Amino acid sequence: MSLVTGWECRLVGTDEWRAVPVPGSWEQAGIPLDHPGPVEYRATIVAPAGERIRLRFGAVSYACEVLVDGRSAGRHVGMWDSFDVDITGLVTPGRPAALLVRAEKPASLTGGPDAPPVPGTYPARETLAGFLPYVWGHSHGGVWQPVELVVSGACALGSVDVAGTAEGSLTVAAELLAPGSFSVEVHDPDGKPVASGHRDGGGPLSLTIPDPRPWSPDDPALYAVTLRTSDDDSRTVHTGLRTFGADGSLLRLNGDPVFPRMILSWGWYPDRLHPDPGPDQVRADLLELRRLGFNGVKLCLWFPPDYYFALADELGMLLWVELPMWLPHPTPHFRSQLFAEAERLVRAAANHPSVVLLTLGCELSAAVGADVLGPLYDLVKRLAPGTLVRDNSGSGEAYGGLLDEFADFDDHHFYCEPAYFRSTLDHFAPRWRTPRPWLFGEFCDLDTFRDLRRFDADRPWWTSADPAVNPQGARWQYDVPAHEETLRGNGFWDRGEELERVSAKQAVLHRKVTLEAVRSRADTSGYVITGERDTPISTAGLWDDLGELKVAPAEFAQFNADLVVSLDWDRRRAWVAGGDRPAPWDTWCYVAGARVRPHLVLAHHGRRGGVAEARWRVDLVDGAAVGSGRLAGSAAAGSITGLGIAEFVAPSVDRPRRAVLRVEVDCAGQHTVNTWSFWFLPDNGWSGAGPVAVVDPAGRLADLSAVAPTVVPADTPDAVLLATDWTEPVRRHVRVGGNAVLLVDAACANPPLPVAEMPFWREAVKVIEPHEAWGDFPHDGWTDLQFAGLAPDLALSAASLPLGARPLLRRVDTRTGVLHDYAVEVPHGAGRLVVTTLRFDGSRGDQPLGLRRNTGAAYLLGQWVSAL
Known part of the structure; x- marks a missing residue:
């Protein structure tokens, strides 16, 4: 019997009862938002006759006591798992x-993850509160999943x-x-x-x-297992027959190769304050x-309602369950609760064929040893033998x-x-270690621009500057x-539509480049992209x-x-300084007559070769x-x-032209x-440029003469000066x-504008502004490859x-929303000065080594010199 209507709640110590949704959260x-409770829920129940009468709670956050007509019926600690209370x-x-539930939620923090907690019995970092408190500031509180009366x-x-x-x-x-007994x-x-x-x-x-029919994403076949006791209590569980394991670095499901391609979900649903979106939304x-x-x-770092698992089973979606342990303070309460809650959660998850991977926590530091x-890993392995388990998603060596x-x-x-992704992969690659799967438990985010004007006057509470409405937590x-x-x-409020459009293109590009790098390596086994939907702390979501x-969808797939x-x-x-070094080059820009040689690499993780x-x-x-052609090969x-x-x-070409390489492959x-x-690009990108001079104590333009037609002494008055340091002769020239x-780079002393370290591709929209210095450098209004x-x-302070x-x-x-610049013309005396942090010499990560190998950059520099 469902008990999801007629509930009221109040803060303990007050007389103000108010209607509250169940399932739901008391914040609703x-x-x-930052009040940890205790909060009391009340409802009236009428139980039919039965030998055993129980209340079944889908989940209550975080610790609760259940009372019936003022008498204690039971207690529970743990915000994610279901539990029964016998009230016979x-x-x-x-x-x-009269049913009363008195609950407390994890007490949030006052101003960021290292701030003191707000007063409360259960500080968030001493509980398995997961990551949601860091997404919107706080944990949800109360009876957030359904309540049932069970008579048997x-x-x-x-x-x-x-x-x-699978066998x-x-x-x-x-x-x-x-x-008693039970039948199946x-x-x-x-x-x-x-x-x-x-x-x-x-x-x-x-x-x-x-004649078993194995469960898989291609065929999510489910068997109905009905249990019935000698007293006629019954339950039906839907399960799948599947075998999952590792074959060296390759993951196999029922013997077939499988490459998990997952999205990261933190359980954030913008239209509510608890992670129970409902079956329709999840489907x-x-x-x-x-x-x-x-x-x-x-x-x-969250555990969803059971219907989420059931839908993943039904639709053939693999699940990676991560116990909600992040930035913990491992007090005695935390340690005892960790094992108790982990056992309950893992047992619930292990019933589902969709659950193939389990991690005990995320980005754990030395605070958890x-x-x-060790014992937690052993417990989880015993409870979920059909999964692969890891102690720390992200690894101890990285965190x-x-x-x-x-x-x-x-x-x-x-x-x-x-530019640093491939070398980072090489640095962490397993190599000599015993072969085993290598997955990226979260990665590949890129925040897009959030145009608040789209909300009109009805903005979400988490955009408010009023701390009473939107405390930081x-x-x-x-x-x-x-x-x-x-x-x-900074003048960009009215350009939100442009920024959204440009940043969406840049986000797809970043993910395409990153995922293709992963899929071209035989030692990688799967990944999780950050993330599912935009949140108050990040706009890296696909929604x-x-x-x-x-x-x-078709482009992303x-x-x-x-x-x-x-x-x-x-x-x-x-050959550099008496020895060999890698010499990356610009693989995306070419002058006439250059041979272009892209190698086609096929990642095949289907079931048949x-x-x-x-x-x-x-x-x-x-x-x-x-050009066009055909190629063929055998792909296992x-x-x-x-x-x-x-x-x-x-x-x-007589002007820069963009071309598209399209590849279609059919296999099995x-x-x-x-x-x-x-x-x-035309091979005369510097044709409009006059003489150039160089002041280059950093040695970044050592190969300038390979691209510039005329390089003259630094004191030539009419020359355009290319400088890597803001010296007095350079200042005087301008x-x-x-x-x-x-x-400007980190070695440039006293640049005319302050600089700050920050990523170019991630967490930023690049805006190309009209300026004659762009010449005919090819772009479609955004920064492509x-x-x-x-x-x-580095960027310049705007x-x-x-x-x-x-x-x-x-x-x-x-x-x-803060503005910086990568290139800006600034007035200085009677001359013209362009200050930039752009790396025309490349030489970072796998960028081209030097100006002459950086074909597109050299062309752009020629346009700048011509404009000056």
């Missing part, structure tokens, strides 16, 4: 009884554990609440009875399923994720935690700028309340605050599917053909295969398409009427721009 009834002796069947005979079912293998072995274990009947996915059994007393019962989300190419979800993680791991797989969280990002003021101050998808084709390139070396046939063609954006299931080289020659009944942009470009070799890790400054390339921080 107007209780202040406390009610008279047919008569009303004395021999009722307690916990039930069901697990099956047809099925184990059913039941807890009986009184002496199993129906196959078509509803046909296929197995049955009986057991006296509780414990495990082993069955064999004839719609999972189906849309399938269209985007995902085959799973990581439940990062082997004395905790200062335990180095001697308890782990079945490697897991790192790489939030990288593209545990959030370290608390910039949204100041966004409008910040953006109005925005209004629930609208920010990407086109090109690089996020079982079958993905990506590009790799020839390698080059340079076969012949892979590739068709490629390159066309200018106006439709003129540049679970393999990374080079299909060959789509070689062509860059055409002669699967089809994939992917595309990349290239830019073809002051008396000369023109100069100042390349023609900027890859230019990306810096707050210090003098009157008359003319920006070329700007940076709007997507989290704070």
Whole structure:
């Protein structure tokens, strides 16, 4: 019998009872967000006759006592799991009884993750509160999942554990609440009875399923397992027969290769204050994720209602369950609760075939050691033998935690700028270690711009600057309340639509580049993209605050599917300072006659291998053909295969032109398409430039003469001066009427504008402003890969721009709204001075080594010199 209506709540110590939704949270009834309770819930129940009468709570946050007519019926601590309270002796069947639930939630923090907690019995960092408090500042409180009245005979079912293998072995274990027996009947996915059994007393019962139909994302076949006790209490559990494990670095599901491609979910649903979105929302989300190419979800530091697991089972979505342990203070209460809650949560999760991966916590530091993680790992392995388990998602070596791991797989969280991603992979690659899967438990975020104007006057509470409405709590990002003021101050408030559009393009590009790098390596085994939807602390979601998808599913699935084709390139070396070094070069920009040699690499994680046939063609954006061809090779299931080289020659052009390489591959009944942009440049990019001079104590322009037609002495008055330091001769050159470009990096002493370290691609929108210095450098109003070799890790303070400054390339921080510049013309005396942090010499990560290898950058520098 459902008990989800007629509830009221009040703060303890007050007389103001107010209606409260159940399921729901007390914050929805107007209780202040940062108030930890206690809060009392009341309702009236009328129990029918029965030998055993129980209250079943889906979940209550965080600790509660249940009273019936003023008498204590039971207590529970733990915000994520369901529990029963036996009230048989406390009610008279047919008569009303007063039900009261007194609850407290984890006490939030006062101003960020390292701030003191607000007063409360259970400080958040001493509980398994998970990550949600850091998403919106606080934990949800109260009876946030349904309540039921359960009437049964004395021999009722307690916990039930069901697990099956792809070979047809099925184990059913039941807890009986009184002496008796239970029977089991199993129906196959078509509803046909296929197995049955009986057991006296509780414990495990082993069955064999004839002609088993294994569960998988391609065929999520579910068997109905019905248990019935000798007192006629019954329960039906839907389960799947599946076997999951590691074969070296390859993951296998039922013997077939599988590459988990998951989205990160923190359990944030913007239209409510608790992680119970309802089955319809979850079903719609999972189906849309399938269209985007995902085959799973990581439940990062939260535990959803049971229907979430049931829907993942039904729809064939893999789940990675992460126990909600993050930034803990491991007090004695925390340690005892950790093991008690972990057992309950893991047992619930292990009933579901969709759950294949488990982590004990996330980005744990040395605060949690082997004395905790070792026994916890053993417990989880015993409770969920059909999963792979790891102690610390992100790894101790990356987050200062335990180095001697308890782990079945490697897991790192790489939030990288593209230029550093491949070298970071190389640095952490398992290499000589015992081969095992290597997954990225969260990575590859890119925040897009949030245009608050879209909310009109009805803005969410978490945008408010009123601390009574929107207290900071545990959030370290608390910039949204100041966004409008910040953006109005820097002139970008009315450009929100442009910033959203540009940042959405940049987000897809960043993820495409990153995922293709992962899929081109045979030692990677799966990933989790951050994240599912925008939150108050991050706009890296694929869904925005209004629930609208920010990407086109078909485009995203090109690089996020079982079958993905990506590009790799020839390698080059340079002799530098008496030894060999890698010499990366600009793979996206070419002058006429250059040979372009993209290697086609096929990642095939379908179930069957076969012949892979590739068709490629390159066309200018106006439709003129540049080259085409066919390639073929054999691709085994679970393999990374080079299909060959789509070689062509860059055409002669009279102006910069963008071209698109399109590759289609068919393999074993699967089809994939992917595309990349290239830019073809005239070989006279410096034709309009006069003489240039150099002041280069940093040595960044040592190869300038390879691209500039005329390099003259530094004291030549009419020359455009290229400088890497703001010396007095450079200042004098500009002051008396000369023109100069100042390349600022960390070694540049006393630059004319302050600089700050920050990422170029991540957490920022790049805005290309009108300026004659761009010349005919190719761009479509946003920074595509023609900027890859230019990306810096420094930006100029826009707050210090003098009157008359003319920006070329700007940076709007997507989290704070703060404005910086990457290139700006500033007045200085009688001359013209462009100050920039753009790296025309590349040389960071896998950027081109030097100006002459940085084809697109060299062309842009020629345009700047010509304009000056």
